[in-house]
Amino acid sequence: MVRAQAGPTSGQPLGGSGPFSAAVRVLGAVPPPALVMLSIISIQVGAAIAKQLFTIAGPSGTVTLRLVFAAAVLVLVWRPSPRITRRMLATVVSYGVVLGAMNVAFYLAIERIPLGAAVTIEFLGPLGVAVVGSRRWVDGLWALLAAGGVLLLTRADGGLELTGVLFALLAGLCWAGYILLTAALGSQSSDGQGLALAMVCGGLVVLPFGIADAGTSLFHPIVLISGLGVALLSSVVPYSLELEALRTIPPSVFGILMSLEPAMAALTGLVVLGEALHPVQWVAVCLVVLASVGATRTARRV
Numbered sequence: 001m002v003r004a005q006a007g008p009t010s011g012q013p014l015g016g017s018g019p020f021s022a023a024v025r026v027l028g029a030v031p032p033p034a035l036v037m038l039s040i041i042s043i044q045v046g047a048a049i050a051k052q053l054f055t056i057a058g059p060s061g062t063v064t065l066r067l068v069f070a071a072a073v074l075v076l077v078w079r080p081s082p083r084i085t086r087r088m089l090a091t092v093v094s095y096g097v098v099l100g101a102m103n104v105a106f107y108l109a110i111e112r113i114p115l116g117a118a119v120t121i122e123f124l125g126p127l128g129v130a131v132v133g134s135r136r137w138v139d140g141l142w143a144l145l146a147a148g149g150v151l152l153l154t155r156a157d158g159g160l161e162l163t164g165v166l167f168a169l170l171a172g173l174c175w176a177g178y179i180l181l182t183a184a185l186g187s188q189s190s191d192g193q194g195l196a197l198a199m200v201c202g203g204l205v206v207l208p209f210g211i212a213d214a215g216t217s218l219f220h221p222i223v224l225i226s227g228l229g230v231a232l233l234s235s236v237v238p239y240s241l242e243l244e245a246l247r248t249i250p251p252s253v254f255g256i257l258m259s260l261e262p263a264m265a266a267l268t269g270l271v272v273l274g275e276a277l278h279p280v281q282w283v284a285v286c287l288v289v290l291a292s293v294g295a296t297r298t299a300r301r302v
Contacts (some may be wrong), residue, residue: 242254
């Protein structure tokens with residue numbers, strides 16, 4: 001599942017005081033690789049809970065709850081100033097629109113196909129960013145390996161609904177744009193204020209679709225509580241864990257660990273949702289993971 005990660009860079013401490021400073025001290029005692037794995041687990045469990053909300057709030061309604069609650073938490077933590085430059089405003093709005101579209105597309109995908117399959121297909125987005133523009137044959141090899149894995153995944157017995165595959169591909173395309181905008185937002189904001197404003201924008205973008213999809217069900221107490229849980233598990237908690245991990249581990253190591261996300265998504269789908277993949281589809285997931293690890297390890301140092 002995609003996350004909201006922007007703003008603070010490696011070596012910068014998390015902000016906040018009181019409970020937040022205590023949380024930072026606790027996180028600092030956990031090995032960074034474990035923080036990244038906990039982040040991945042949190043994201044995928046959040047996605048599994050979100051999928052179970054679809055019958056009540058629909059995919060768009062669930063996205064709305066996630067982004068609105070995540071925005072509220074980030075605004076409380078970072079207390080962003082509304083006074084920003086015109087250039088940063090353009091970046092924040094673009095980031096928010098892409099963030100909203102990415103999550104809606106992803107939730108529409110997992111409504112139709114297993115969670116592990118959707119995340120694996122979606123992973124073509126960041127993998128494409130990693131290898132695009134490269135003239136080295138090895139990077140082309142990783143791209144072909146990933147494409148072969150996705151092709152195998154979609155053509156395996158017990159195949160996937162085409163609409164779900166297309167939504168996952170759209171989510172991956174948005175994820176690629178999201179990565180590029182994350183870099184732009186990070187260069188214009190030294191802390192999480194830019195992310196908080198972008199999350200507010202994303203929530204406002206999907207709000208009309210969420211209301212149209214869920215109606216009054218969006219305000220049912222159980223739905224609201226579940227939506228808050230999805231927001232914490234899918235955005236706030238992984239953002240904090242990854243931010244702390246990036247303070248002490250190189251981005252290359254972080255990228256390799258994040259490459260395990262498709263496999264973790266498939267495992268979470270199996271355990272939490274009972275979504276069993278065909279053995280050939282598990283092979284496909286492993287091919288995409290291998291391609292992502294390889295692309296990360298051989299990425300040109302800038």
